[in-house]
Amino acid sequence: MKLVLLLLLGQASPAIEPGTWSTAAPLIQQHCAACHREGGSAPFTLLTHADVKRRRSFIATVLKQELMPPWLPSNKGVALQGDGSMPPEDRASLIAWLEAGAPVGSEQNPAPIKPMASATFPTDSIKVTMTEPFTIPAETIETEQRYHEDTWTFVMPVGNETPLRIRGIGWEPTAPETVHTITLLFDAEGRGRQRDEYDPRPGYEMSGDLNRDISGTNGGVGIGMNRMLLPESFHWSLPADADLVADVRYRPIGREMPLQDSFHLFPTEDEDSREIIAVLTAVNRLKVPAGETQHIAEDRFTLPAAMDVVAILPRSRNECRSMQLMAILPDGETRVLMDIPGWDGHFRRPFLLEEVLHLPEGTTLHSRFVIDNSTENPRNPFDPPEDFRIGKRTGAAAFTLLGAGTDEEGSAALVELSQWTMDRRGSRTRKP
Amino acid sequence: MPVSLTVRFLLSLVAGALLVGCSTEPEHRYVDVTGATHSPLEGSTGDLVVLVFSSTDCPIANAMAPELERAHQDTIKQGGRFYLVHARRDLADAEAVKHASEFSLGMPVLIDHEHALVEHFDATVTPETFVLHFTGPGTYEIAYTGSINNLYGSVGNRRTKASEHYLRDAIASVSTGDEVEVAKRQPYGCFIEREQ
Secondary structure (H helix, E strand, O other), X not given: OOEOOEOOOOOEOOOEOOOOHHHHHHHHHHHOOOOOOOOOOOOXXXXXXXXXXXXXXXXXXHHHOOOXXXXXXXXXXXXXXOOOOOOHHHHHHHHXXXXXXXXXXXXXXXXXXXXXXXXXXXXXXXXXXXXXXXXXXXXXXXXOXXXXXXXXXXXXXXXXXXXXXXXXXXXXXXXXXXXXXXXXXXXXXXXXXXXXXXXXXXXXXXXXXXXXXXOOOOOEEEOOEOEEEOOOOEEEEEOOOOEEEEEEEEOOOOOOEEEOOEEEEEEOOOOXXXXXXXXXXXXXXXXXXXXXXXXXXXEEEEOOOOEEEXXXXXXXXXXXXXXXXXXXXXXXXXXXXXXXXXXXXXXXXXXXXXXXXXXXXXXXXEEEEEEOOOOOOOOOOOOOOOOXXXXXXXXXXXXXXXXXXXXXXXXXXXXXXXXXXXXXXXXXXXXX | OOOEOOOOOOOOOOXXXXXXXXXXXXXXXXXXXXXXXXXXXXXXXXXXXEEEEEOOOOHHHHHOHHHHHHHHHHHHHOXXXXXXEEOOOOOOHHHHHHHHHHOOOOOOEEEOOOXXXXXXXXXXXXXXXXXXXXXXXXXXXXXXXXXXXXXXXXXXXXXXXXXXXXXXXXXXXXXXXOOOOOOEXXXXXXXXXXXX
């Protein structure tokens, strides 16, 4: 029997065979099972026919609303590694099967899905573990000033006596269903340690940025991503006796969860590799009154030297509806590097580019953030909305580009100008 | 220590239409794993009964566990009864017990194996609450139904923290004899599958 689906836009789709478990299972394996497995980041497993069938309406709904699988960037930007977007034909096929009642087919005992194995770490990796256990609260805690933003930072001595080149990081989560993203920074100046000592609790209650150094400069992990491996010939520099500073973003799940994660640093001996630097295009100050639906904040930053970009890290609060990063090349061509039409900080993570992107000297990075501080924005953290006014040197809304200059002088110029402008950037805003 | 119960549908529903708002209810009795019996749809004039449909593995329902326990405590203080009703037919007693313990839920936990309560109230998602205010022996009005709070703006859109506590406000209103300001709100959560 054929089922005619109505697409979300109200257009009639071609008739789609709902199929059976044998046709649905590969789609679930490809798009869902990496997280919806035992020990995964999702709240329940989707590995057996029974797992799926008893949630079929819910799954069909979140597929239709494109809430799942979670993948923030649209396909307007540059190609990304591990693209988690779901092709429309896969989505339509799975919805058709679910809405037909998730028929099992002729199989007496439908075989469960075997989730893909988690990425492994090199045997010579350096393992670093949170020095103290932490308890993620059952629900967001309130502070005197404001609701806590569900972020906590931990400082871990790496114990390396000599400087090292690190090509990748791995993550061994202890509470994967609670933690949604972690960004990392190497700190050889004791700045994180100082903050940690000031706070008597395990870790400290601040974001992981250290002055003008942005958390995430040394990578990150997140939902569906337990390692970040740089392309060949790129590395992060780990100074001697450095600390690994981990900015952990979590979402309380209704019960307390113990946390004591470990990280793996993958050393490389490649003497010709280039050091990763972070360049920021960001809005430092945001002032958006309650009720404003389309507050546009932008930044432009012109590269003083060529840059080879390997990864992009977006970030913002959830009052932000959408964000876009564009490159205006010296010849005038504008290229979209990353387009996020529906921002959700819960699924924030680093995005590695499929190929190294060369941006010539004189390229202008243009970032654009659309803020909706009204009740129309269902992700608005406050109901009713409140005036919000925030300032952050490393960006209240930002794109961090990880990459390298084409030579040492170029890299130094990129870092210097990026950091120098942090203190001087203002929010250029305009009405639509 | 949480009281964890499993529902056994002892008495079948009395045939006949039920009118929400003021109705004569069929008898429902449910037995827990220890043998204790509960009759959530029986009561006397002025009684307050709160039912919350839930699921052990619905992240939206679970995220509200601390709020549900607060609402439970509020209900007890007002002399009312509070039930957590798991809508998953095949849920095992042991799993419900473990869940209540992990999430520090102290109210009676029922498993609606036959979906008798689900169909009686036409519950659609978890979590979804029904606050009953008894107007006479066996008759009640639904003083409030819908979402627990405003933690979720919709499915997939979770706020940092709930600022409106609809269920607790409804409990307070019923306790003081006031009308609940908004008696019905859209619940957001995981769908209850009616068919097996």
